Amino acid sequence: MDIHIVSPNDYGQIHRLRDYCFPNKYTGARREDFHYWIEQSTTLGAYDHNKVVGQLLILPLNITVHGVSYKMGGIGFVATYPEYRQQGIIKRLMTEALQKMRDNGQTISVLAPFSVSFYRYFGWELFFEKLHYTIPQTLFPSLGKQVDVMKRMSFEWLDPALFQMIKDFHNALAIVQHGGMVRDEGWWKRIERRSPDSHFAVYFQDNNIEGYIRYTIQDGIFTIQDFVVANHLAEQAMWRYVTSHAASVSSITGVTSNHYPFGFYFKEPQFKREVKQDVMIRVVDVFAFMQQYPWKDIQETLTIRIEDPFCLWNEHVYQINKNGQVSIIETNSVSDKHMLTLPINLFSAMMVGYLSVKETVVYANQPTAEKIIEQWQRALPTEKPAFYEYF
Structure with a gap:
């Protein structure tokens, strides 16, 4: 099975796969719209010889996080034919998508999950409650x-x-x-x-x-x-x-x-x-994300370790100084109790304000000194996000 960007000659196969795997067949203006986004997106295909049997679109979008505009990859139209399921195709598509988004400078990704637990496994997390x-x-x-x-x-x-x-x-x-x-x-x-x-x-x-x-x-x-x-x-x-x-x-x-x-x-x-709760978010590139982040009051240097098995470039210990400058440090230079240790999904939800620092630490089940929690609480904006777009 080969994963790569779909060539224009195979766009028809993307249409057929989408129409088969989703409940409503696109016609007219909706089909025209879908074709436009096939062309504009990073459209990944899983190929069995010359046949597209799995697909994923990364839409080139944006999102404002606490007043800062980030390039965002919108994941959509993830699908495989039923006879090709249970073969790890979606896992390979998601892994390739994360690499492509990093290459494209898309620091954040948003998607609408068919299964929260499925996408949480890949590092996405819920971040907005629609009423x-x-x-x-x-x-x-x-x-x-x-x-x-x-x-x-x-x-x-x-x-x-x-x-x-x-x-x-x-x-x-x-x-x-x-x-x-x-x-x-x-x-x-x-x-x-x-x-x-x-x-x-x-x-x-x-x-x-x-x-x-x-x-x-x-x-x-x-x-x-x-x-x-x-x-x-x-x-x-x-x-x-x-x-x-x-x-x-x-x-x-x-x-x-x-x-x-x-x-x-x-x-x-x-x-x-x-x-x-039908939208999830993920930080794709932690270092780049934190470099742009609008920190509030950093009174003492902050330290955090990120766990991210699908984006090994994120698996570091980071320090943020009083001026908001971010650096990567050696893992043994700070004790565990004097820093946050978070999986990427909880880090993402915390940094966009959906989870408080205290809630994040509880869900992470990582013992953290109260002083460290208080430092992070002062450093992070607390406004909750609202995201109404759909793709």
Whole structure:
């Protein structure tokens, strides 16, 4: 079995493998979108002679971590034909993908797991809890009567100038919001191909965009796909716009972050909520990641040992000095109790703020001096991430 980047001559085989292994066959715009990402991604194939029998795509994306933008590899469309399973093909594809991401400078990787335990084995970890909500008409929020300055468009009836303002606004927030992803033209095109019926509503204050939503209305359900606002006033204006559809819709559905006090200021916030954990993250290159990391208060030199059997380039002891400079040191120069020792999955979840330092140490089951825990707590930002993109 040979693992290498798929040549354009074999892209048809990637389509056939995806269509066979996933529940819905792509046609029309979705097939066109998938082909675009085959071309743009690092597309790996497992070959049995000239036949592609396994595949994995590394999408060239980005993610903001505590205000710093990192190149990110989005893992997607991982599959093998059933007659080739249980032969270690996916393991080889994942191992090759990690090397390719490091070569590409993709310091972080994100994926949507079909099995958490499967991808945790390769070093990925959960890092965001999505709150899916359904608000029946009887519990629609009432935020008073006010004339808000709103503009509206859709993919079908596009306003090019307004759309450019939406894209600029979205990316200006994504580059600073923890867990945000800047959307390039290819990603916006992907959204259009996958949801051509989307509408946009944009809220203006003093001729400036302060918020927008992207949504669909189908079978009496108002589905919010994007809800992006700069402040609380914009959030209230958006909800006034949404609930102005009360005569024609029976419920509102959407997704937000579980750590956000969603609906707190609604008069009746007791509607259906469901928490889902369906995204995982992994640091691919620990040294490069920590070199960019926005450390907070480092009062004494920090030391950490990383365990990462699938990325041996990460298996070192690292020191971070008071200026945030990172170096690799000899393993026997610091005792175990005076440093953190973490597997890569827990390190990744801790560094992006999903797990606290104390929680991480407990899950790692590594005895660590309380003083060391306190030093790391002061050094790390504590904001939790929110990642809403899907691939």
